[in-house]
Amino acid sequence: MVPNLTLTAPHEAENQIEISLKQSLQSLQPSLKPPFSLTIPNPDEYIQLNHAILHAILTQPHFSKTHVKHLHAIITDGYATFLNLLFNIVHHLYPKLLGSVKHQLIWVTDEMIQVSGIGYDALLISLLRQIVGGDFSDDNLWLCEKLVTLLLDKWDCLLEEMPHVLCSGLYVFLRVLADHCRVNGEKFESLKRLEVHFCVKIVREEFHLCMKIGRDFIRLLQDLVHVPEFKSIWKDLMLNPSSFNTLGFSGVSQIYLTRTSSRYALLRITPAMETQLRFLLTHVKLGNQKRHLMWFARKFLNEPDKETVVVDIVRFICCAHHPPNEIIQSDIVPRWAVIGWLLTTFRKKSCVEANAKLALFYDWLFFDEKVDNIMNIEPAILLMVHSITQYVEMTNTLLEFLLLLVDNYDMEHKDIIVKGVSLAFRFLESKGVIQSLDILTSCPTLSPSLKEGLSRLLSSGKPESSKEFLPETLPHHPPPYSLALTHSLVLMLSNFFVVFTLRILKFIMLTESARATNGIVNGHWIFLILGHQWGQKGKLRTELGKYLHVNSRIGQFLKRMCSLPQFICWLKRGKSEMFWLKYPPGFGDHRSLLVTHFGSCKPPGKFGDYPVERCLKQMD
Template identity: 45%
Template sequence: TRAAAPGFAPLLLSLLRRVPFPGDARLPDLIREHSSFLAAEEPQLLASAVFAFLRLLARNRLAPFPRSAECSNCEECKSAKNLEECGEKLVSFCVSVLRDHFQVCTLIGRDLVRSLHELVLVPEFQGFWKDLMLARNTDICRVVTPGWCTALSISPEMETQLLFMMSNVKWGGQKRYQLWFARKHLMVPGGEERIPDIVRFICCGYHPTNEVIQSGVIARWAVIGWLLTSCSKGYIVANAKLALFYDWLFFDETKGNVMNIEPAMLLMLNSISQYVDITNVLLEFLFLLIENYEVRRKEAIEQCVRCAFIVLVKKGVLPSLELLTGCEKLSPLLRQKLVAFLSSTTPVAAVEACLKPINEVSKAAELKKRVCSN
């Protein structure tokens, strides 16, 4: 079989990270032809293919190929048109592999659920959701999405440039790099729709060492803040905020990685001084998610979010939640809601430890560290 040939799997993985591209319509057929072999011998590759195509379909559903006369005959537009033409084939491939090799696809983790939520109005995915996902949704959401998976939804060039920014570019010198990145990747047809996937990659796919965090380079939370302010469409902002908070909704101290939830907290915390509206908007969105994301599991989600807050303090991401609950700049209503939320059915000792007052000197010293041990 061709799938057993040396180099076949790395080649497929490389191609998956570059879709859409001219001629990629043959890729789903090639993978489906060898799906049984891949499920047995290269399960991560098969799961990668499903996730890459799901994210591609989700982005294309939100930003269909522009048909205006103003659209130039550039490579991005050619790729978008190519994707539109083979969309049905991608849907068929994803549903087929999900049904035949569902256990392999669970390697994707909770982002499988996030992706299918975005595609649930597509009839084929709607049927699959009712048949299989409703019963298994909860279990899959407990599985943390691995970093290699989130990297599949951005191009290798994006990954290289983002990693360079977050490991080499010092504070104060990031604007020209951000502008260059935006012109290259975001200011193109369908580019803005990539922002939620970029946010997921930053949260789950790149965890800087303490040495990098202390080196004065631009932090992950700052890059995410810039991306959020770069969104011009409301639904993209909402999807990006969901991507930022997604791990909070299912956080388990025994399985979860605090680095996945750290950027959201630091973005809220560091925006208070000059951009308190960002903190208010993010907190409000988090409460909306708790109330509405999955009503049947509301209590479980509440407990996961409380756990996330407590673990962030325990791991030293912030010295105390009093930085939020005691901040007069925040919306009084949100502050009251946060205090009530943290106190509800949470062990008293844990709440008191997280809400303990700290003096201003201690605040400044602790915030400068921003070191997250895991």
């Protein structure tokens, strides 16, 4: 009896690829034993023989070397037929393959690289796509380890023949490594070391491959800045670009302005995800999408750790799925609606949600109509515009996040970002994606400060500072009338004193930062002093802590002020509550460069304890 390749449920039909392979092995099994026939097979016999040998290799590991020798003897097309079969098995059947078959699949892939078979690059890329983001199962970790080991073992061959495979591997493992760094455990340590070694090897030795990825290389790299090896890379990118020994590389702005190919967005979406998403965005009518989205969530987003996949899905929808005009003008569910639903799937505020929004807006920051595709930026503007009527909070949140990005993403290259975002808005208006930007700038339900910030961005290229518009976007609960006078006095005095003091500190810190490391200490996302947002652990943050909590009389005075019952009452019912409701603990974690925690006071209500000590302990 011919063994199976896959584990199939009783209600599932057998796959046609597997049926074809089994039938070929069944009919040709006697001829697969030595001595082999020396006659040249005709085209049909050749295809059938490839089917039979492949099935035998995958299901008979003890005789696999014999079958491979037989394969070498009959090959007439550079292994193209054989590798095409392998590709189809990986693409269509990999999740259902038996464990022993998966082991043999990696082994035969190694053999095909050794003989430089035609199409082995597509096979490797297909295997990379089978790595599932946020999946810490043994099977998924095993695949990560096998593939990163294979890429390292075949480094010279791949670098000479298929360098784009190394680019793809770098993209995948930068993304996967960020997930693996979120968890601890012995089974992760050796894998993380392998992944770090592979990624650093490419960046340090073959930086020209990183440049081919484009701006998404920077987006992925910033999630790993807490890893010492990548922190060093980050500093060299900003301060010493010549250390990469790459002709023509002048600085990070050069990478910012290089659009990332859509094929990289496909790398982090499994074929099964891609099939369901494309069906949803091609055949399902608007209004009927809810059950399809629920099915998708149950299958691919059913665990908290898998929320990180949402970032990849958003990037895929923006960059790799561009529907034709016939679909756009029809009643098929639009891309912006699916992205809007994805942004509501997060169970709590976290850096993953921030990364998903960054994935949505990333091409806006460096938009150039001569290089970039308008379809990459279309979903974000349509989501903001269409959410105004029923879900204005979504519009407020997204617009606020975009203005924060403009203000704080990279202070050294803020002029590029302001230009890119302004051009994106105007280009979308000129192409008729939206009728007019007045929809946003004159909308009565949007926050006035957000509208003002957007208007300034569009008119003068100087967006409103984020710390001035943050509080107005949030609900406010006024204190009782009996305490109004006390609160007003405390508010006036404390605001004047705190703002004045912290502005001085911020000026000192930023001056020292610019002088010491040209802004690198800010970690590429400059931290906001007035919002109690602290940056990465380091000299500047330590010095600020001394000012506010240890050595400074100012800090002692603030501490006494914060202990006043009336002041606490105002804090819990006033601006602090507004800030906390909008940015609750968990907006960032120790991996993110947009880390938020709150000094002196704990958040009220449902957010429970979130002491400063816990925040500092998590900061790496």
